[in-house]
Amino acid sequence: RMVDQPVDALRSRAAQIIADAGTGAVVDTLALPGAVSAPGVTMPSAGIAVDRDRLRELRDHATPVIARTRDGRTVLDLRSVDPTDDAIVTAALAELDG
Numbered sequence: 001r002m003v004d005q006p007v008d009a010l011r012s013r014a015a016q017i018i019a020d021a022g023t024g025a026v027v028d029t030l031a032l033p034g035a036v037s038a039p040g041v042t043m044p045s046a047g048i049a050v051d052r053d054r055l056r057e058l059r060d061h062a063t064p065v066i067a068r069t070r071d072g073r074t075v076l077d078l079r080s081v082d083p084t085d086d087a088i089v090t091a092a093l094a095e096l097d098g
Contacts, residue, residue, distance in 0.1 A: 003033055003043070003079075010046035010078045017048060017078075017086055021093035024048040031079040045079040048089075054096055061092040 011026055018024040031045035054074040058065040065088065067076040081089060 005079060007044050007046050013078050013083060013086060014046055014048050017090050017093065020090045023093050023096060024050050027075060029075060029077045029079075031077050043079075045077050047075055047077040047079075048093070049073045049075045050093065050096065057096055058092050061088075061095065063088045063092075065089055065092040 007028070011028075014024075014026040018026065025048070027047055027049040029045045029047045030042040033041060033043055051073055053069045053072075055067060055069060058067050058074070058076075063085075065076065066080075067074050069075070076089065
């Protein structure tokens, strides 16, 4: 089901989460389908980026949020987040220190 999500829908979700959390930027990403069961295969995706390495803070949230760091930013790919969990992502981002 998550593989079939249009990138525009992921961008829209990202924009809503950012508006609600008060932080972040919409970014285009590349997702690894099938939990890396197809090495070298990627697919277009979208997500949220915040400045600096925020992995520890996100993972320490009451419900851990998993992301990755790239080029001095923390990036959360929404293709790997069920839409029913958007509120968890919003709360975790809202709790980040400036």
